[in-house]
Amino acid sequence: MATENGxxxxxxxxxPTLAVMALAMAAPLALLVLYxxxxxxxxxxxxxxxxxxxxxxxxxxxxxxxFWRSIAISALVTAVTVTLAYPxxxxxxxxAGRAKFAWAxxxxxxxxxxYLLRVFAWKIILGxxxxxxxxxxxxxxxxxxxxxxxYNPFAVVVTLTHAWAAFAILPIYVSxxxxxxxxxxxxxxxxxxxxxxxxxITLPLSLPGVLGAAILIFVPTTxxxxxxxxxxxxxGAMIANLIAIQFERVxxxxxxxxxxxxxxxxxxVTAALFVTAARAAVRAVK
Amino acid sequence: MAFLSVQKVxxxxxxxxxxxxxxxxxxxxxxxxxLGPSGCGKTTLLRMIAGFAEPDEGIITIDGAVxxxxxxxxxxxxxxxxxxxxxxxxxxFDNVAYGLRKEGLGRQALRARVEAMLGTVRLEGLDxxxxxxxxxxxxxxxxxxxxxxxxxxxxxxxxxxxxxDKRLREAMQVELRGxxxxxxxxxxxxxxxxxxxxxxxxxxxxxxxxRILQIASPRALYERPNCRExxxxxxxxxFFHATVKSVEGETVTANAGVLGLLSIPKPNxxxxxxxxxxxxxxxxxxxxxxxxxxxxxxxxxxxxLGERSHYQVRIAGRGEPVFVAASGPAPPxxxxxxxxxxxxIALPFGA
Amino acid sequence: MKALRAYAALYxxxxxxxxxxxxxxxxxxxxxxxxxxxxxxxxxxxxxxxDVAMLHAFGNSLEVGAVTALLSTVLGLMAARAVTxxxxxxAGAVLGFISLPLFIxxxxxxxxxxxxxxxxxxxxxxxxxxxxxxxxxxxxxxTVLIARMQGFDRNxxxxxxxxxxxxxMTFWRLTFPLMLPGIAAALLLTFITSFDEFxxxxxxxxxxxxxxxxxxxxxxxxxxxxxxxxxxxxILLASxxxxxxxxxxxxxxxxxxxxxx
Numbered sequence: 083m084a085t086e087n088g089x090x091x092x093x094x095x096x097x098p099t100l101a102v103m104a105l106a107m108a109a110p111l112a113l114l115v116l117y118x119x120x121x122x123x124x125x126x127x128x129x130x131x132x133x134x135x136x137x138x139x140x141x142x143x144x145x146x147x148x149f150w151r152s153i154a155i156s157a158l159v160t161a162v163t164v165t166l167a168y169p170x171x172x173x174x175x176x177x178a179g180r181a182k183f184a185w186a187x188x189x190x191x192x193x194x195x196x197y198l199l200r201v202f203a204w205k206i207i208l209g210x211x212x213x214x215x216x217x218x219x220x221x222x223x224x225x226x227x228x229x230x231x232x233y234n235p236f237a238v239v240v241t242l243t244h245a246w247a248a249f250a251i252l253p254i255y256v257s258x259x260x261x262x263x264x265x266x267x268x269x270x271x272x273x274x275x276x277x278x279x280x281x282x283i284t285l286p287l288s289l290p291g292v293l294g295a296a297i298l299i300f301v302p303t304t305x306x307x308x309x310x311x312x313x314x315x316x317x318g319a320m321i322a323n324l325i326a327i328q329f330e331r332v333x334x335x336x337x338x339x340x341x342x343x344x345x346x347x348x349x350x351v352t353a354a355l356f357v358t359a360a361r362a363a364v365r366a367v368k
Numbered sequence: 369m370a371f372l373s374v375q376k377v378x379x380x381x382x383x384x385x386x387x388x389x390x391x392x393x394x395x396x397x398x399x400x401x402x403l404g405p406s407g408c409g410k411t412t413l414l415r416m417i418a419g420f421a422e423p424d425e426g427i428i429t430i431d432g433a434v435x436x437x438x439x440x441x442x443x444x445x446x447x448x449x450x451x452x453x454x455x456x457x458x459x460x461f462d463n464v465a466y467g468l469r470k471e472g473l474g475r476q477a478l479r480a481r482v483e484a485m486l487g488t489v490r491l492e493g494l495d496x497x498x499x500x501x502x503x504x505x506x507x508x509x510x511x512x513x514x515x516x517x518x519x520x521x522x523x524x525x526x527x528x529x530x531x532x533d534k535r536l537r538e539a540m541q542v543e544l545r546g547x548x549x550x551x552x553x554x555x556x557x558x559x560x561x562x563x564x565x566x567x568x569x570x571x572x573x574x575x576x577x578x579r580i581l582q583i584a585s586p587r588a589l590y591e592r593p594n595c596r597e598x599x600x601x602x603x604x605x606x607f608f609h610a611t612v613k614s615v616e617g618e619t620v621t622a623n624a625g626v627l628g629l630l631s632i633p634k635p636n637x638x639x640x641x642x643x644x645x646x647x648x649x650x651x652x653x654x655x656x657x658x659x660x661x662x663x664x665x666x667x668x669x670x671x672x673l674g675e676r677s678h679y680q681v682r683i684a685g686r687g688e689p690v691f692v693a694a695s696g697p698a699p700p701x702x703x704x705x706x707x708x709x710x711x712x713i714a715l716p717f718g719a
Numbered sequence: 720m721k722a723l724r725a726y727a728a729l730y731x732x733x734x735x736x737x738x739x740x741x742x743x744x745x746x747x748x749x750x751x752x753x754x755x756x757x758x759x760x761x762x763x764x765x766x767x768x769x770d771v772a773m774l775h776a777f778g779n780s781l782e783v784g785a786v787t788a789l790l791s792t793v794l795g796l797m798a799a800r801a802v803t804x805x806x807x808x809x810a811g812a813v814l815g816f817i818s819l820p821l822f823i824x825x826x827x828x829x830x831x832x833x834x835x836x837x838x839x840x841x842x843x844x845x846x847x848x849x850x851x852x853x854x855x856x857x858x859x860x861x862t863v864l865i866a867r868m869q870g871f872d873r874n875x876x877x878x879x880x881x882x883x884x885x886x887x888m889t890f891w892r893l894t895f896p897l898m899l900p901g902i903a904a905a906l907l908l909t910f911i912t913s914f915d916e917f918x919x920x921x922x923x924x925x926x927x928x929x930x931x932x933x934x935x936x937x938x939x940x941x942x943x944x945x946x947x948x949x950x951x952x953x954i955l956l957a958s959x960x961x962x963x964x965x966x967x968x969x970x971x972x973x974x975x976x977x978x979x980x
Contacts, residue, residue: 092805096813099798099857102790103817106854110831111823117834126838166730173727177720187966188731192738194958197915198934199951203737206744211753213740247734267420268453270440272467272518282466286457298821305824307918312938322826329830339834342827349824368462368469 118339135340145324149345152321153352155235156304159242160296166243167250167295172284174251175258186255193248201309204241208232208313233315241309250295257291258284286364293357300356304349321345371396371554372417372522377426379412379578386412387423388578394556394571396431399548401557401569405601409578411526414558418524419443431521446515447524451531452507454499454514460486461495463510467518485517488547505536512544516551525557529564541567562602566590574598590652594638596715599650604678606656606690608649609717612641620714624649626685627663630709637714646717651707653678653693661706665690667698681705742952750942763949773950776933780914783845783929787852788910794853795860795905796898803868818858828854829922836923843925851919856909863908867901907965911958 113126121132139145174185192200207213208231215227231237261284269279307322314320321341328338370393379387386409394400402410415421417428419440428435430444446467455463464482473481486492489509499507508528515523528544529537545568548555559565565572566586573583574597582594593599596607610624618634630649641647658667658679665681668689680689681703690705744752748760767773798817802810820828832851833843841847875897879889895902917931924932934950937943 088805089807092801092807095797095801095805096807099794099817100813102794102853103819103857106832106850107820107823107828108816110828110835113834113838114827114831166733169723169726170730173723177723183966185727187962189734191959191962192734194911194962195738195741195955196931196934196951198917198931198938199741199947199954200737202938202947202951203740206740206752207737209753211751213736213754216754244733244737262451262453264449264451264453265455267440268447268449268455268514269466270420271418271445271447271449272514273441273470275439275441278470283455301822302824305826307826322824325826325830329833335834338830342824342830346823346827368458368465 114339115343117336118343120336120339123334123336135336136344138337139340139344145341148319148321148324149348151235151319152304152345153348155238155242155318155320156300156306156349157352158239159246159303160300162239163243163246163250163299164254164292164295167247168254168292171251171254171258171291175255189251190248197245198308198312200245201241201312204237204244204313205232208237208240232313233318235314235318237313237315238310238318238320241313242303242306245309246299246303249298253294253298254288254291257288257294261287281367286367289360289364293360296356296360297353300353301349304345370394371398371431372400372556373427373429374413374417375427375429377413377416377423377428379409379416379421379424385409385578387416389426390578390580392573392580392583394554396554397552398571399545399555399557399569401559401565401572402575403559403562403565403572403601404575406560408575410558410560410575412578413575414447414524414526414556417522417556418445418447444521445524446518446520446522447526448508448511448515448528450526450528452511454502454507454510456499458498459495460491460497460502460510463499464513464517466514481517485513488516489513504532505540508532508540512547516553520553522554522556525555527559527561528557529559529561537564544568566602574601576601592638592713593650593715596648596650599713599715604653604691604693606651606653607715608651608712610647610649612643612645612647614643622647622649622714626683630712632712632714633710636710636712639714639716641714641716648715648717650713650715651711653691655707655711656690656692656694657706658692658694658703659699659706661704663705665703665705667703670698738955741948741955744945745949745952747945750945752944752948763945766946767949767953770946772928773930773933773946776928776930779845779924779927780930783848783852783920784910784914786849787856787913788906790849791853791856791860791909792864792902792905795857795864796902798857799861799864799868803865814861817861820854821858825855825916825918829919832919833922843923845924845927845929847923847925848920848929851923852913852916855916855919856912859908859912860905863905864898864901867898867904903965907961 116126118135119131119133120127121129121134170189174182174189178185205212209215210227210229210232212231214231215224218224219227265283265287266279269283274282304320305322306320307326310318310320310323314323325338325341325345328334328341332338372392372394374390374392377387377390378385388409390409390413392413402413404410412421416423417430417435419435419438419442423436433444435443455466458466461482464485465478468478468481483492483495486495489512491506491509491513494502494506497506499510502510508531511528525544529540532540541564544555548568557565557569566589569586571583572586572589574581574589576597582589582598584592584594589598589602593602599605599607608624608627610622610627610630613621613623613629615621615634620632620634620637622630622632624630632649654676658681663683665683667679668682669680671678676693676695677698679692679694679698681692682689683705692705743756745763746759746761747756748758748762749756798813801807802814807813829851832847835841836843836847875893876889879893880886884892915931916929917935920929920932921935928936930950934947937947
């Protein structure tokens with residue numbers, strides 16, 4: 083079937099999809115790059131390519147702080163989400179028995195609600211008259227509602243951890259499910275107790291799922307706009323809020339573009355470093 | 369007490385009895401096979417010995433120590449898994465070294481022991497390969513080395529050759545046998561392949577429906593099966609219905625219908641019987657000749673298999689054909705089947 | 720083991736607690752979304768169905784979701800078939816390229832599309848939203864469809880050809896029915912993704928709001944919140960019904976198959 087004719091038909095079949103992706107993703111990103119190389123607001127590349135906007139984006143302490151905060155918040159969200167999801171996925175993969183399918187459905191249903199409203203729900207929980215304050219008040223643990231729960235990085239982390247849970251559970255579950263049970267028996271047969279076996283077999287073999295989940299959460303959350311806007315307050319603002327401001331209110335598109343691309347580059351580098359480090363750490367376990 | 373002793377061991381899954389009061393004794397240094405069709409309970413028995421399943425009833429001992437309640441990782445056994453279960457994230461060296469890491473060997477000692485074992489199974493130079501870079505035969509050797517390097521008292525092999533092609537399987541049979549003899553470790557093999565069991569093991573236990581039907585040497589199993597099921601499972605065989613007519617000294621006379629009256633040596637009866645009992649007489653195809661006999665027949669199918677040919681012969685008054693294995697070409701036209709009644713094995717009808 | 724089971728139960732509570740607040744407060748007879756509850760009312764649901772702007776936004780979202788689902792599934796189907804059926808050089812790179820939106824923050828995708836549309840004078844509209852959503856949804860559709868296509872035996876198509884069917888009839892009588900569960904899953908997943916997507920729609924929709932854009936607008940007005948929660952509760956209910964129906968039909972398919980096996 084791998085005739086020249088067949089190959090041509092293959093590329094032909096592929097071409098509409100590639101054309102749409104070129105139009106909807108590649109061309110816009112290319113234009114974003116051009117804008118980021120434009121010296122001042124106005125026509126694109128007026129006055130020739132310039133790195134001035136990147137200089138601006140990286141030079142201002144306020145911007146830099148926002149970059150680091152975004153990456154720190156996302157890293158924390160990723161770590162907490164993956165860590166909390168792992169035992170859950172492990173339970174479903176290894177101990178849910180016949181209820182496995184019911185568990186899988188039960189775990190995904192909360193994610194079929196509107197993302198905006200899921201984020202908003204945390205405002206109800208963490209807010210001044212919210213669930214936590216009401217509970218603490220009625221238990222007489224506090225006398226006035228806590229206002230420190232909402233509008234800070236903590237609220238952003240909690241909300242994102244909840245919002246992205248499914249993206250951690252599913253990849254980890256799939257990678258655990260794929261592990262041949264005979265490998266676990268072989269490890270036991272060769273003298274491993276449950277803890278050693280987990281560290282030497284289960285964890286390394288589920289690593290692709292863990293890394294996939296981590297990347298799938300870390301990358302988009304660094305650019306999340308809704309959550310910091312709704313529950314972050316000024317201290318919980320992230321880079322996406324700054325980028326949006328440049329485009330919407332300030333009208334400085336080149337700076338917005340440079341900020342967006344610089345943050346993507348930082349995220350990519352952080353993610354690559356993390357994946358390399360995690361792989362090396364697990365490979366060291368024999 | 370035997371080296372491995374299984375006493376009255378039972379295991380039920382829901383209503384299915386995977387092991388039903390199984391008794392088994394395996395002497396030290398033996399190559400022992402558990403043979404039976406799939407679902408007969410042999411794998412469950414093996415897993416109970418390895419520690420992956422606990423018996424509902426009964427006791428398992430190895431080298432005098434009771435194994436019930438001992439977790440798999442604390443038992444003096446190691447296993448070659450059915451599809452080898454090679455750890456895909458580790459190379460050959462680390463797979464073989466897997467079970468040694470806890471022993472606190474020095475780097476050098478560990479390496480020496482792993483290398484020596486790789487030499488024993490003829491895998492020198494493949495230390496760095498991963499499981500997906502190995503052939504089926506090589507994977508099998510890694511699984512073997514990984515288990516043997518721990519110097520188990522008992523090596524368990526779960527259908528170890530099932531994943532290999534015919535030629536490799538035959539070569540590995542010889543090699544496994546040689547390895548077992550030179551290491552002196554007790555091997556317990558589980559297989560559904562009778563040829564595998566017969567060619568390698570000193571002793572074979574034939575299992576069916578969670579019970580052991582017969583334990584014997586391969587030759588005895590072939591020549592003196594104790595029931596219809598064993599006879600049927602081990603090689604090709606013909607069964608003839610007969611009734612016990614008389615017993616005189618060491619000779620039993622049986623009426624075998626279309627075959628007439630046959631005189632069978634009494635030792636061919638491995639069970640108690642009475643006059644008038646309905647019995648089965650079993651006869652191997654290679655014990656029958658196509659010429660010079662007394663029963664007329666007609667060849668209905670023939671297949672040439674090299675050094676011998678297999679024939680199906682129809683005889684009057686019998687619905688199913690008689691299987692005959694003979695060397696040399698078949699005579700033209702009608703055949704006259706003949707055999708020595710002393711080659712017939714008497715089996716109880718009901719069992 | 721017990722500890723793990725208890726953990727699983729706690730985790731499930733963590734997932735459900737916030738979500739269940741939506742229906743709870745949607746029946747609460749107060750403008751304030753806070754405890755204690757002040758009594759039962761259906762007022763918010765009545766207001767919701769009387770809200771013309773909401774109904775209009777809902778219609779827009781259905782429209783965008785349907786067109787996006789159809790487009791991304793058809794495009795995904797063609798691409799999936801191309802990479803599974805033919806040995807194409809650079810197939811890996813192509814798949815990587817199509818999966819790229821998974822790794823680009825939505826805000827970057829949305830704003831760069833906004834720049835492009837501005838550059839070519841394409842008006843902000845629901846069509847612009849569809850374009851953005853298709854790029855967002857294609858990776859999902861492709862993943863689902865490739866998984867399904869890899870699962871089926873090439874010999875089947877050759878058998879069909881051998882039995883005298885041409886390529887088109889083979890596709891209709893064999894490939895398409897076998898792909899149907901994958902196609903249904905891709906349609907569902909892409910529809911829901913588009914239906915729920917906020918940020919791209921926020922930048923690209925112009926004057927025509929989709930439902931999430933409408934909800935976003937309401938979140939600023941405290942007196943509108945109970946009605947928004949009622950809307951959230953309805954979306955939740957509809958999603959649960961759809962998911963259960965989808966699983967139910969999938970199970971029907973499975974049991975039918977196992978009878979044949």
